[in-house]
Amino acid sequence: MWFRKRSLWLVMLVLALALALAACGGQAEEAPAAAEPAQQEEAAPATEAPQAEETEATQAEATEEMAEATEEAQEETGEQDLVALGKELFHQNPLGQNAGCVTCHSTEPGVQLVGPSLAGIATTAAERVDGMSAEDYIRQSILEPNAYTVEGFPEGLMPAYTDLTPEQVDALVAYLMTLK
Ligand code: HEC
Numbered sequence: 521m522w523f524r525k526r527s528l529w530l531v532m533l534v535l536a537l538a539l540a541l542a543a544c545g546g547q548a549e550e551a552p553a554a555a556e557p558a559q560q561e562e563a564a565p566a567t568e569a570p571q572a573e574e575t576e577a578t579q580a581e582a583t584e585e586m587a588e589a590t591e592e593a594q595e596e597t598g599e600q601d602l603v604a605l606g607k608e609l610f611h612q613n614p615l616g617q618n619a620g621c622v623t624c625h626s627t628e629p630g631v632q633l634v635g636p637s638l639a640g641i642a643t644t645a646a647e648r649v650d651g652m653s654a655e656d657y658i659r660q661s662i663l664e665p666n667a668y669t670v671e672g673f674p675e676g677l678m679p680a681y682t683d684l685t686p687e688q689v690d691a692l693v694a695y696l697m698t699l700k
Pocket residue numbers: 610615618619620621622623624625634635636641644645648658661662665666668669670673674675676677678679681692
């Protein structure tokens with residue numbers, strides 16, 4: 521076995537050497553003329569293609585970024601509109617079938633009217649009920665005020681604002697969430 525393997529290697533080595541010699545001799549004469557144009561042809565598209573792809577990719581990225589920025593700006597304006605509407609509703613009196621929020625709530629710290637001051641309510645709301653987000657607590661306070669009664673205040677005093685549209689409730693929540 522070993523013998524055969526070795527002779528095979530030898531044959532291959534000799535063949536390889538012969539090929540290498542032949543190749544060198546041949547190339548020395550022909551290579552410069554034949555290789556040059558081929559290289560140029562190959563080189564040109566090779567450098568162009570990635571550049572084109574890159575430009576396209578950069579353009580696509582830029583367009584995508586712009587679209588995202590516009591979307592964000594629109595979302596922000598939407599959010600600002602909602603907050604502005606909420607602020608307006610909060611100060612409206614009456615509001616739907618009930619007295620306006622401002623009748624009973626101040627947004628100044630420490631100013632207690634019929635209900636507690638809502639200054640910093642976004643922060644307080646997050647701590648009122650375990651596992652309930654600030655938004656959810658504020659929403660619940662508006663729609664089901666008796667679900668949680670703030671200590672020191674009588675239950676049933678705040679009316680449930682169930683005649684407001686979902687958008688109006690969203691707006692009030694968005695506005696109160698800015699009172700941090
Ligand atoms: C008639 C008076 C009255 C009106 C009008 C009223 N509230 Fe209240 N509100 C209260 C009282 C009293 C409490 C505290 C007792 C309770 O938790 O129900 C309260 C509690 C709250 C709380 C919880 C505060 C906290 O610290 O946890 C929020 C939020 C709230 N009101 C929002 C509103 C909003 C928004 C409006 C208008 C849509 C409104 N209230 C209208 C009397 C009122």
